[in-house]
Amino acid sequence: MTTISIIGSGNMAAAIGTRAAKHGHAVEFMSRNNAKAQALADQIGNGATVGTFGARPAGGIVILAVLYSGAVEVVKHYGDALTGKTLVDITNPFNVDASGVVTTPGNSVSEQIAAAAAEDAHVVKAFNTIFGGVIAQDKPTDVFFAGDSAEAKSRVAAFLESLGMRPLDAGGLKMAHALEWAGILLVGLASNGAGFDIAFGAELL
Amino acid sequence: MTTISIIGSGNMAAAIGTRAAKHGHAVEFMSRNNAKAQALADQIGNGATVGTFGARPAGGIVILAVLYSGAVEVVKHYGDALTGKTLVDITNPFNVDASGVVTTPGNSVSEQIAAAAAEDAHVVKAFNTIFGGVIAQDKPTDVFFAGDSAEAKSRVAAFLESLGMRPLDAGGLKMAHALEWAGILLVGLASNGAGFDIAFGAELL
Numbered sequence: 167m168t169t170i171s172i173i174g175s176g177n178m179a180a181a182i183g184t185r186a187a188k189h190g191h192a193v194e195f196m197s198r199n200n201a202k203a204q205a206l207a208d209q210i211g212n213g214a215t216v217g218t219f220g221a222r223p224a225g226g227i228v229i230l231a232v233l234y235s236g237a238v239e240v241v242k243h244y245g246d247a248l249t250g251k252t253l254v255d256i257t258n259p260f261n262v263d264a265s266g267v268v269t270t271p272g273n274s275v276s277e278q279i280a281a282a283a284a285e286d287a288h289v290v291k292a293f294n295t296i297f298g299g300v301i302a303q304d305k306p307t308d309v310f311f312a313g314d315s316a317e318a319k320s321r322v323a324a325f326l327e328s329l330g331m332r333p334l335d336a337g338g339l340k341m342a343h344a345l346e347w348a349g350i351l352l353v354g355l356a357s358n359g360a361g362f363d364i365a366f367g368a369e370l371l
Numbered sequence: 372m373t374t375i376s377i378i379g380s381g382n383m384a385a386a387i388g389t390r391a392a393k394h395g396h397a398v399e400f401m402s403r404n405n406a407k408a409q410a411l412a413d414q415i416g417n418g419a420t421v422g423t424f425g426a427r428p429a430g431g432i433v434i435l436a437v438l439y440s441g442a443v444e445v446v447k448h449y450g451d452a453l454t455g456k457t458l459v460d461i462t463n464p465f466n467v468d469a470s471g472v473v474t475t476p477g478n479s480v481s482e483q484i485a486a487a488a489a490e491d492a493h494v495v496k497a498f499n500t501i502f503g504g505v506i507a508q509d510k511p512t513d514v515f516f517a518g519d520s521a522e523a524k525s526r527v528a529a530f531l532e533s534l535g536m537r538p539l540d541a542g543g544l545k546m547a548h549a550l551e552w553a554g555i556l557l558v559g560l561a562s563n564g565a566g567f568d569i570a571f572g573a574e575l576l
Contacts, residue, residue, distance in 0.1 A: 265545050266476045336559040340470050347552030354541040364573040371568045
């Protein structure tokens with residue numbers, strides 16, 4: 167069991183938090199909307215708690231379950247409170263019609279977060295190529311992730327495995343942009359016949 | 372049975388041509404290197420033939436199995452000989468270390484080919500997110516594709532199904548750039564532990 171801190175109180179926060187709690191983790195929600203975080207913690211139960219938005223998270227893994235447009239600001243707001251933490255960026259910086267991303271190569275949200283974060287914090291991109299509704303189904307799925315810190319990646323991989331997911335390493339943090347485009351591809355496939363109950367996988371033949 | 376024309380005589384031409392011939396299609400190779408195309412046709416057998424590079428292809432589906440850097444030039448060289456054809460762009464415009472692509476949103480190789488092609492030719496991006504070695508294994512896999520012409524896409528989807536593959540529509544041709552980034556992601560996963568015997572899939576849960 168690990169303590170997992172989740173910043174945010176929306177759909178992805180709920181999906182990841184529910185699955186983490188179900189698999190025995192202590193989940194802490196932190197949100198600008200404290201009432202919503204409390205409602206989420208109450209709904210999930212299993213000892214889920216609410217922390218103060220902006221204070222030092224209890225978990226070694228901190229999941230940034232906020233919209234991409236606010237992620238850097240949130241990390242700056244936390245500042246040194248994130249020292250030593252593994253920050254998981256799950257954001258999808260989609261443009262208006264989800265035909266592309268608003269980030270550019272070398273400047274993915276993950277890389278922006280890494281630049282803004284406390285020096286000892288390490289960013290891992292994960293969960294952005296899997297629908298919240300699929301996470302909530304609690305079935306085995308593959309999860310792609312990327313990051314520069316081997317230690318942070320190994321921590322996230324162990325967390326994913328504990329959720330019944332198969333972590334697949336895509337490489338360094340510069341691969342986060344490829345993951346952002348994979349988010350676009352996933353929505354493209356879902357919207358063009360495959361439906362939203364799909365999960366990306368990398369089948370070993 | 373359909374006639375499939377393949378422009379190129381490299382690894383991807385061999386992999387797709389072999390699989391197509393095995394599944395009953397008449398395969399025509401066209402290459403600047405005529406001797407190499409002939410050797411490939413001989414090796415594959417099953418009635419595989421060689422056409423003249425630059426002449427009108429026999430197949431309704433024409434697979435551009437050339438390097439990305441030469442694809443637009445080849446299409447220009449063919450000119451009106453490609454009128455009415457379904458052009459399949461399989462290219463991966465990787466940068467030097469395969470950490471990104473050299474194309475930009477709205478200017479994928481597929482879109483460049485569409486702009487250069489005969490007016491009545493329709494471009495479909497496909498096969499770029501699956502390794503040649505995996506195609507050659509002749510196992511069931513998913514194949515992502517994108518294009519603006521419903522008719523061309525339906526033709527390509529039927530061809531993919533005939534090869535024992537599951538075609539998954541990612542949307543219009545502007546999604547070709549997302550597919551190009553998916554090629555990067557595939558190589559990233561393969562190089563970081565998953566190995567090169569993997570195939571992308573979109574599992575229905």
